[in-house]
Amino acid sequence: MKTQPAMRYAEIKTSTPGYWSVLIGMAVIALIGFAAAHHMDVEGHHITGMSNQVVWGLPHVFAIFLIVAASGALNLASLASVFGKQAYKPLARFSAILAIALLVGGLAILLLDLGRPERLVVAMTHYNFKSIFAWNIILYTGFIVIVMAYLWLMMERRMHRWSKPAGLLAFVWRLVLTTGTGSIFGFLVAREAYDSALLAPMFIVMSFAFGLAMFILLLTLSFRLDQRELDASHLQRLRKLLGIFTAGVFYFVVVFHLTKLYGTQNHDFERFILAEGGIYTLLFWLVQIGLGNLLPLALIYAPRLQGSSSTLVIASMLVILGAFAQLYIIIIGGQAFPLNIFPGYAVESSFFDGVISEYSPSLWEFLLGFGGVTSALLIALLGIRVLPIMPEGLPAETQ
Amino acid sequence: MQIHPPLLRLLASIILLGASAVGLVAAADVSTSSFGEIAIPSPNKPADAANCVEPVAVMRRDHMKFLLHQRDTTVLEGERGKKYSLVGCIDCHNPAKANEEIVRYEDPQHFCAGCHNYASVKIDCFECHADRGLSSSQQSNLSLQADRLQLSMQTFRQKLEQPRGD
Amino acid sequence: MATELDNIELRPARRQFLKGAAALAATLVAPGVMLYKTGQASTSGQQLRWGLLIDTNALSEADVDACVDACQREHGWKAEVNSPTAAQWIRKVKLTDTESGHQRFLPMMCQHCADPPCVDVCPTGASFKRADGIVLVNKHTCIGCRYCMMACPYKARSFIHETLKDQLPVAPRGKGTVESCTLCVHRVDRDGANAVPACAEAVNQGGRKAILFGDLNDPQSEISQRLRKLGAVKLRADMGLNPGVRYQGL
Secondary structure, eight states: OOOOOOOOEEOOOOOOHHHHHHHHHHHHHHHHHHHHHHHHHHHOGGGSSOOSSSOSOHHHHHHHHHHHHHHHHTHHHHHHHTTOOGGGGGGHHHHHHHHHHHHHHHHHHHHHTSSOGGGHHHHHHOOOTTOHHHHHHHHHHHHHHHHHHHHHHHHOGGGGGGHHHHHHHHHHHHHHHHHHHHHHHHTOTTOTTSOOTTHHHHHHHHHHHHHHHHHHHHHHHHHHHTTOOBOHHHHHHHHHHHHHHHHHHHHHHHHHHHHHHHSGGGHHHHHIIIIIOTHHHHIIIIIIIIIIIIHHHHHHHOGGGTTOHHHHHHHHHHHHHHHHHHHHIIIIIHHHSOOOOSTTEEEEETTOTTSOOOOOOOHHHHHHHHHHHHHHHHHHHHHHHHSSOEESOBOOOOO | OOOOHHHHHHHHHHHHHHHHHHHHHHHHHHOSSSTTOOOOOOOOOOTTGGGOSSOHHHHHHHHHHHHHHHHHHHHHHOOOSOTTOHHHHHHHHSOOOSSSOOOOTTSTTSHHHHHHHHHTOOOOHHHHSOSSOOOHHHHOHHHHHHHHHHHHHHHHHHHHHSOOOO | OHHHHHHSOOHHHHHHHHHHHHHHHHHHHSOSSOOOOOSOOOTTSSOOOEEEEEEGGGOOHHHHHHHHHHHHHHHTOOOOTTOTTSOOSEEEEEEEETTTOOEEEEEEEOOOBSSOHHHHHOSSSOEEEOTTSOEEEOTTTOOOOOHHHHHOTTOOOEEOOSOOOSOBTTBOOOTTOEEOOOTTHHHHHHHGGGOOOHHHHHHOOTTOOSEEEEETTOTTSHHHHHHHHHOOBOTTGGGOOOBSEEEEOO
């Protein structure tokens, strides 16, 4: 094995007007998002599209996406530290900061959407340990602390040998965290759309795919910002990974729906998602499966496109689009379908029993969601500016 | 850019004078008596001021502790009507009035609002809790329901007497 | 003046308070279902459990409307037609048998399960079950995450979407928290086994007891005797939640 020169990391130094205007633009969007959250807090949730039927809406779609992507973004650091794949080592620091940034963004949306966000202190001091939600509060905040420590250990050369155990802890923690996130839904026995042990591992594979897609996008962006060299060979390695993870997500979705289809009692729900659900059916087939799974797989594995970095970037964007559709169907579609309290009866009431509930996201929810995403991006982009996280260059490997 | 020292002094004195003027005007706002005095807030006192559950000095310092403890025993253990019950406090401190306007928490004359506005200690009790007592006829939902039921009782009786058509 | 204040003996009150607070903190950390002593003594010597027996055969549509009406008047909420964000503690449900076409009406409210999923999922423990079986939301601790609403198999809970005014003293309710039927807990705490929830009061006229409130754990209570004689069903019984509200005629 040839010894390679020590990797040099440096803060990005770009200071073009374009760079600053993008950053300021993001900051403005983030602030608008917080203002929207404040307005929701003052006015009450009646200004949103959420109701007593669909209690979690678009903000939760954004938040869960960011949290799932955060845990997945750490994958590359784990591949280096835990699985010893030296090829990913230069990207490990960026992986860590991206994980922190995405999680903070997702957590911010979740907390700002609470009915009483000022009671955050109550949430952090009163725990019902039977609730997966309570565990998630600990897992999310713990993740931030652990990954920050991990990042520091990676950057501090004298502490370098501790980065491996820290990486292992971060890896295990993020598996538990993603299991916890999937179990938020998986543990809900009351609803036909959930109540499945499959949701936890499905979320883990989703995190691999979504996290890697975000990582690829932001990696290419960050290298381009400072015009640092990023040889295509590094991206091709990521391409294969994205292909495997996207195929994995597809597999889990197929198994989930096939299993539900086997139970006659679930036929109404499956018919709703797969055929008669209007927006949900459209999102499922066109966006989640078509644009989010099949098209990226085609782009990734097409022989003629093998060397192209831009197809990888497009594939990543498609995966993210599919991610939003998938989470929208899981979170909102799952709530829109009515509870089956009286089997054998047609039900009617003033509380929307027995009917598909309607939901259309309001402007405030979009603003809050975008605010969270831009907050995450800001943290990442400012982080690589103040800390030596980005490799100075990733030329073609000399092996 | 160099600022000339005398000019600097002039600027500083103008700013200080302006600030004190604003401060004095603000203080004058608060006071109800002569210029420069800070007045203690004077919300409506309950009619039976001598019989509060604790001495005034104790209540001033510790009323929040009694309330915070009582709310848990009421919600979690079902203890109602005890010494520090919030409904009891409100019934005395802001009872229903026959023909006058009901004082709500937004009014500075509300017993709680008076001091809390002055001390700038925000409370959120009245986001959920009733900030005023209800009159005895309103209080007794039973009688209210009975009144209402009289009407529907007639309908009920009619319906009950009819043969069931379904 | 200052010394007078210092001499006031606050220590017993403070010690009591600290004891209470420590006990409270300890119980709040207990997982899942949290049990609190209530002031009620059980006549049968067993832990009492409040429940409702609803005879849907005896309830016409007007009766169920009266139930919903009575609950609104008692607690100060308003059912708004076709408003997805309006709170609804109790609702009239119209059931039409898909095969025979038979129609019936029944009131649907929080079922006060023995193993409530809403209590299991609440992150702060605000959703809790009292020792006497009544499931409540401690709105002082509720952070408004709405997870209990996702978890409830009966869609019993409502989230308050706007600022409220004119709350009734017996029913504090406010923006950003979750609420549901309390089994008229303010009446139960006052009257014990003689309590009549507002919905029951509205329909129990002339000696009939279309909605019966009582102690399910007391074999001699009227509700237990009626259950023994006529039986009743639990909604979504397959979930094993053992609700305290039972229905006859389904």
